[in-house]
Amino acid sequence: MNPLQRALIEKAGHDHGFEYVSASTDSQVQMASARHPAQVVVRLDGGRFILSFNALTTAQLNNELARSFPEFLFDDGVFQAPDQNALAVLLRRAAELAHALPNQAVRDFDVSLQQELDHLPLELKGTEVERLVRQRVGQQAFRSAMLDYWGGACAVTGIAIPELLRASHAKPWAECGSDAERLDVFNGFLLSANLDALFDRFLISFDNGGELLLSSQISHSDRILLGLDRPLQLHWIASEHLPYLGYHRQCFISAQQ
CATH class of the missing domain: 3.10.110 (Ubiquitin Conjugating Enzyme)
Structure with missing residues (x-):
């Protein structure tokens, strides 16, 4: 050389x-x-x-x-x-x-959170204010990691306009048992805003092959308006996604009942 x-x-x-x-x-x-x-x-x-x-x-x-x-x-x-x-x-x-990839997002979260908490008045430590700070910093770290993992594009449509993209949790933030779960890039997908809203409310999900599943609550006319009247699927799906996706799919099934 x-x-x-x-x-x-x-x-x-x-x-x-x-x-x-x-x-x-x-x-x-x-x-x-x-x-x-x-x-x-x-x-x-x-x-x-x-x-x-x-x-x-x-x-x-x-x-x-x-x-x-x-x-x-x-x-x-x-x-x-x-x-x-x-x-x-x-x-x-x-x-x-x-x-x-795990657990870099957790390490980034820990550093950013400590910086935020260092500026938080002592009387607010351990209060609802601190909880909200933790959630905000965590969601920012999760979004940053998801943008990196999915290359800045929607996991389904390929839309690459950052302002229209959301980091969608499969296992909701509040249901996670640890920061490692909350910030795991495999716990969700980077989705365009309309798909994120549907995914967050369990009106859509994905099977283990990545194909989009639609709730019966979405009418045929609404499917057309939302652009869901054609086959859609994730660009890829890793084995690490499956446990989180299984949790989401059970919530999706329960929401149909």
Whole structure:
């Protein structure tokens, strides 16, 4: 690896979520970030970039990357990028996933919450005000993680206008037993505002294959007006979604009765 090749790899990392070099040799560059726990080692092989990732959630990260980019899978847990554009795509998606996957959102929540509570008057500690602060900070952390995980687009329609997107919980916030559940990116989906409103009220759900389920309470004419008169489904669904989705689907079924 010559100095120019090394510099191009380091720039790609800096621009796409791995902003500092933690180690560099004649054969490879290792990069990391202050924003997430993942690290990546990049080496050259016959003109290709070979990438391997290390993180607290390495298995999930590799599984998600393999699902998103099967054409870039080189070996078990190792990816190849044929050119600089593909290298940028892989690095950017890996950084998004590393920032979203459990339990990075919980760590971000803990840091942000402590900052908020440090400015809260002592007499308000342990009151309804503190509970509302916790909920607001948690929902912000959840939304940020969901935007990263779903690449800033609705999980069903692909709409990518941030103002129209909502982080929808499958197992409602109040029903979760811990912050880890509340902030788990697999506990819900990034949905456009109309789908979020329906999902939140158990008027729609999804089966284990990701296909949209519609409540009988939504009339045929309303389905047309809402754009629900055609087959719709999640762009993908991971096994980690299924327990939360099962909870939501039971609520959906109960709401029909």
